[in-house]
Amino acid sequence: MATKTSLTETGMEVLTNGQITKGLEVFEQPAGSKLLTHLNSCVHCGLCAESCIYYLTTGDDRFTPARKVDIVSSVYRRYRTFTGKNLPWLVNARELNRATTDEMVDLLFGACTMCGRCTMHCSIGVDIAYLVRTGRTMLSNMGMVPATLQSTVNAAVESGNNMSIPTDEFVATLQWMEEELIDEVADPNARIPVNETGARILYTLNPREPKFFPLSISAMAKIFFAAGESWSLSTKMYDVTNYAYFSGNPSEARLIAERLRRETGDLKAKTLVLAECGHGSRAFRWEAPNYLQEHFPFEVKTSVELIAEYIRDGKIRLDPEKIKDVVTLHDPCNLVRNGGIIHEQRYILKHFVPDFVEMTPSGTDNYCCGGGGGQLAMSEYNDRRMKIAEVKAEQIRKTRAKIVVTPCHNCVDQLSQINITFKLGVKIVTLAEIVADALILENEKK
Amino acid sequence: MQGCGITETGWLCLVNPDKMHWYHWISLASLGICLLLSLVHLIRLIRLGRPTEYATPAGKINPAIGYSFTGAMSPAKKETAFLHLPTYFAGIAYHLGTFLAILLFFLSWTGITYPVVLRFAMAIFLLATSGCGSGILIKRMLKKGLRSLSNPDDYISNILVTFFQMVTAVVLLWDKAYPVYFILTSMLLLYFPAGKLKHAIYFFAARYHLGFFYGWRGVWPPKQA
Numbered sequence: 076m077a078t079k080t081s082l083t084e085t086g087m088e089v090l091t092n093g094q095i096t097k098g099l100e101v102f103e104q105p106a107g108s109k110l111l112t113h114l115n116s117c118v119h120c121g122l123c124a125e126s127c128i129y130y131l132t133t134g135d136d137r138f139t140p141a142r143k144v145d146i147v148s149s150v151y152r153r154y155r156t157f158t159g160k161n162l163p164w165l166v167n168a169r170e171l172n173r174a175t176t177d178e179m180v181d182l183l184f185g186a187c188t189m190c191g192r193c194t195m196h197c198s199i200g201v202d203i204a205y206l207v208r209t210g211r212t213m214l215s216n217m218g219m220v221p222a223t224l225q226s227t228v229n230a231a232v233e234s235g236n237n238m239s240i241p242t243d244e245f246v247a248t249l250q251w252m253e254e255e256l257i258d259e260v261a262d263p264n265a266r267i268p269v270n271e272t273g274a275r276i277l278y279t280l281n282p283r284e285p286k287f288f289p290l291s292i293s294a295m296a297k298i299f300f301a302a303g304e305s306w307s308l309s310t311k312m313y314d315v316t317n318y319a320y321f322s323g324n325p326s327e328a329r330l331i332a333e334r335l336r337r338e339t340g341d342l343k344a345k346t347l348v349l350a351e352c353g354h355g356s357r358a359f360r361w362e363a364p365n366y367l368q369e370h371f372p373f374e375v376k377t378s379v380e381l382i383a384e385y386i387r388d389g390k391i392r393l394d395p396e397k398i399k400d401v402v403t404l405h406d407p408c409n410l411v412r413n414g415g416i417i418h419e420q421r422y423i424l425k426h427f428v429p430d431f432v433e434m435t436p437s438g439t440d441n442y443c444c445g446g447g448g449g450q451l452a453m454s455e456y457n458d459r460r461m462k463i464a465e466v467k468a469e470q471i472r473k474t475r476a477k478i479v480v481t482p483c484h485n486c487v488d489q490l491s492q493i494n495i496t497f498k499l500g501v502k503i504v505t506l507a508e509i510v511a512d513a514l515i516l517e518n519e520k521k
Numbered sequence: 522m523q524g525c526g527i528t529e530t531g532w533l534c535l536v537n538p539d540k541m542h543w544y545h546w547i548s549l550a551s552l553g554i555c556l557l558l559s560l561v562h563l564i565r566l567i568r569l570g571r572p573t574e575y576a577t578p579a580g581k582i583n584p585a586i587g588y589s590f591t592g593a594m595s596p597a598k599k600e601t602a603f604l605h606l607p608t609y610f611a612g613i614a615y616h617l618g619t620f621l622a623i624l625l626f627f628l629s630w631t632g633i634t635y636p637v638v639l640r641f642a643m644a645i646f647l648l649a650t651s652g653c654g655s656g657i658l659i660k661r662m663l664k665k666g667l668r669s670l671s672n673p674d675d676y677i678s679n680i681l682v683t684f685f686q687m688v689t690a691v692v693l694l695w696d697k698a699y700p701v702y703f704i705l706t707s708m709l710l711l712y713f714p715a716g717k718l719k720h721a722i723y724f725f726a727a728r729y730h731l732g733f734f735y736g737w738r739g740v741w742p743p744k745q746a
Contacts, residue, residue, distance in 0.1 A: 105572075105573075106572045107569050107570045107571045107572035107573070108565070108566040108567075108569035108570060108571065108726060108730075109571070109572045109730050111565065111566065111569060112566065112723055112726040112727050112730055113727060113730070115562075115719065115720070115723045116720055116723040116724060116726070116727040117717075117720075118675075118717055118720050119667070119670050119671055119672075119675050119717070120601075120608075120612075121664075121666055121667045121670050122601035122602075122604075122605050122608065123601060124666065125600065125601075125604050126600055126601065136665060136666035136669050136670070139666060139670065141670055142669075142670060145670065157715070158674075158715045158716065164673065165672070165673050165674050165677075165716070166672055166673075166674045166716065166717075167672035167673075167674075194731070195593075195735075196599055196600040196601045197601065198599070198601045198602070198609075198612075199720065199724055199727050199728075200589065200724070200727035200728040200730070200731040201727055202727075202730065202731060202734065360576060361576045361738060362576075363576075364574075364575030364576040364577075365572075365573070365574065365575050365576065367575070368573075368575060369575055370575050370577070371577075374577075375576075375577070412740065413738065413740075414738060414740075415579045415580065415735075415738040415739035415740045417740070417744070418744065418746045421746060422746070439740060439743070440600070
């Protein structure tokens with residue numbers, strides 16, 4: 076990695092030629108014509124402003140998505156176009172210097188959750204979130220990822236999970252949860268299988284589950300139990316998250332994805348089921364095959380799809396009288412808008428929740444909770460993160476719901492903080508948790 | 522020669538080079554340069570092709586690309602449209618005016634003539650659409666957020682296209698304006714591949730890629746629950 080040089084006369088750190096070269100390498104990435112297209116398409120109409128929660132809550136013009144596009148494409152223009160090289164003033168072609176990278180870090184890491192709402196509504200069709208990620212990759216190449224986010228990536232790279240949970244601690248948690256499961260389903264044969272070769276499903280977890288919310292593990296285990304599923308967890312590689320996707324470092328993202336791919340193969344699972352994690356689902360299902368440049372020899376699906384299948388196939392039954400409160404749903408951006416899982420969670424909830432209310436807007440138009448894009452890992456932007464949460468708080472308040480369901484552990488974290496900050500008085504749960512609560516077990520059926 | 526432009530002395534007529542003046546030749550050369558450089562952009566896009574996707578698709582690409590160019594662009598679906606309806610409709614009118622002015626420029630090479638009523642109708646339409654362009658320009662100048670987003674290219678592009686429409690309208694009614702018309706058209710043609718006007722090429726690629734992206738993941742076209 077390139078090192079930073081001494082200070083300039085103005086006291087501002089300058090970039091080394093090596094850093095600049097590494098930064099500009101991003102424009103050579105193999106993406107077909109996609110990158111070239113989006114770098115050249117924005118017409119600066121500025122109509123995307125209202126699609127962004129940063130602009131909506133602050134009114135700050137700097138946060139308009141087009142500004143985020145422009146700072147990336149302005150560097151492209153300066154170094155890769157005839158006009159930008161020769162008449163930079165004409166097209167606002169910017170030098171890649173410290174002032175530019177400082178602004179890039181603030182806008183691309185600190186003022187964007189990469190939710191992609193602006194992309195869907197762009198009047199031209201510019202993939203704004205993709206360009207933000209490209210800008211993040213440029214900064215990552217230059218060693219300028221915020222240290223807080225990078226430490227999360229480093230934890231995953233070095234320990235195998237982003238919270239550096241030791242294996243023995245993880246195993247002890249699973250054993251504890253297995254005891255809980257046995258008690259709950261009143262069956263001494265109920266298990267949380269670990270490292271079983273040949274199980275149909277290899278299930279993953281968000282490390283925040285064993286670390287802070289182990290009951291969500293037993294909730295999914297209860298669903299597997301009720302469905303009579305053949306499944307297993309791995310103690311070697313269970314982390315569904317991939318924060319290198321957010322930091323924009325493809326080699327680290329590739330390394331993390333490769334571990335999960337290899338473990339699925341080693342355990343000979345037919346299906347890898349991704350836990351409720353928006354970016355984790357996206358990173359593995361949609362991005363990992365491209366990182367690794369291979370078609371996976373196993374099926375990849377989300378736990379949301381799996382639970383919906385269980386209901387459709389009659390493998391699990393849910394008690395429609397169990398949930399009496401008004402329930403609403405928060406759509407994780409990476410699972411829904413960027414992942415195509417739109418109807419399954421609604422199918423599940425409408426199956427047993429009598430009073431289900433949609434947020435406005437919802438589905439692919441839903442607003443980000445504010446915790447995406449690695450924001451939860453970057454504590455330096457905490458104030459900004461809670462400011463942009465005003466939109467989500469208001470959406471929830473308008474539903475009058477008492478329970479907010481979201482199939483994403485990152486969203487659960489952010490929504491829990493929103494709940495406290497904005498005094499919403501709601502309960503935040505994952506989909507597996509609310510389904511597990513309403514499960515009718517075989518012995519109950521009889 | 523009969524039928525050479527709106528009047529017998531007015532428009533350029535390729536079929537009779539004796540009637541071509543220096544500004545005709547300049548516009549012809551500008552058109553050649555514009556087409557050549559635009560072709561460079563286009564060939565580069567085609568040569569690079571679409572990105573290779575290794576993930577198992579969750580939807581169909583072609584309907585999604587179709588939706589990207591149709592339903593996804595409608596005010597009913599696109600927030601940038603329904604939250605900004607005056608700008609949206611002004612933008613559509615402005616682009617229609619541009620397409621008409623370009624069409625008239627190309628038709629001018631054929632020596633076609635137009636009835637007086639049609640000339641007046643087209644001129645009024647083009648004046649109206651250039652008014653829309655002017656409105657968009659004024660909005661860019663007055664709104665702080667847009668101003669801070671803009672660079673000289675944004676203003677120059679708008680001014681060139683707006684004037685192109687205006688002068689086309691004028692020349693439809695008054696053939697003495699044709700030297701100005703051809704000079705301005707030449708400027709526009711030469712500027713096209715260098716600035717943001719080239720979005721006329723990249724727009725189609727952007728909508729294609731967006732349709733491809735959402736189609737592969739099963740997001741577009743929207744499915745019924």
